[in-house]
Amino acid sequence: GESVGLHLPTLSVQEGDNSIINCAYSNSASDYFIWYKQESGKGPQFIIDIRSNMDKRQGQRVTVLLNKTVKHLSLQIAATQPGDSAVYFCAERITAGGTSYGKLTFGQGTILTVHP
Amino acid sequence: DTGVSQDPRHKITKRGQNVTFRCDPISEHNRLYWYRQTLGQGPEFLTYFQNEAQLEKSRLLSDRFSAERPKGSFSTLEIQRTEQGDSAMYLCASSFQGSSYNEQFFGPGTRLTVL
Numbered sequence: 001g002e003s004v005g006l007h008l009p010t011l012s013v014q015e016g017d018n019s020i021i022n023c024a025y026s027n028s029a030s031d032y033f034i035w036y037k038q039e040s041g042k043g044p045q046f047i048i049d050i051r052s053n054m055d056k057r058q059g060q061r062v063t064v065l066l067n068k069t070v071k072h073l074s075l076q077i078a079a080t081q082p083g084d085s086a087v088y089f090c091a092e093r094i095t096a097g098g099t100s101y102g103k104l105t106f107g108q109g110t111i112l113t114v115h116p
Numbered sequence: 117d118t119g120v121s122q123d124p125r126h127k128i129t130k131r132g133q134n135v136t137f138r139c140d141p142i143s144e145h146n147r148l149y150w151y152r153q154t155l156g157q158g159p160e161f162l163t164y165f166q167n168e169a170q171l172e173k174s175r176l177l178s179d180r181f182s183a184e185r186p187k188g189s190f191s192t193l194e195i196q197r198t199e200q201g202d203s204a205m206y207l208c209a210s211s212f213q214g215s216s217y218n219e220q221f222f223g224p225g226t227r228l229t230v231l
Contacts, residue, residue, distance in 0.1 A: 106158025
């Protein structure tokens, strides 16, 4: 997608289409990845997560793919609906010294707009 | 509604004033996090509690910021001598250490505007 005034990538789709949102993460030591959906004026809402020992995980209408070789994460939304319109963030967690504090590092968000 | 609540939802203050925000996590969650989010950016980690102990603080947390979780339940975040650069959404999240994925649930946030 192209950048907008807020410097976030955007993705516009028609209702019923499949959407793919991409994310590049920064740290090869990250062991856990999450996708969050954030609607205007609300906090991030958990969508789906995946551990580094997996390369694919499916939920209801959503699939997360993890490619550790290129440090890339993607979120696929099937049959996108207008209610899916939001900003989507990927986040990574790093386990430090065997104790995971759970601190999340968020990537740049993507604005998804679904047209009826 | 995730079960994490924050109060107030909005706060407008003048530069130099002190402000305090409150977070009530999901009741059985022993971990509590504070994040800050500015417009167009993802949330940035500020600090983390396990029960009442504050175990990690980001370098973003200047000495004007202080957070407490006195009884291991609710938490407060105080900003002293606010500056315009403090204007942001302050998010609280909680998680349960014993869960397999330790997923974090976020509250609705407190939007701070410093005039």
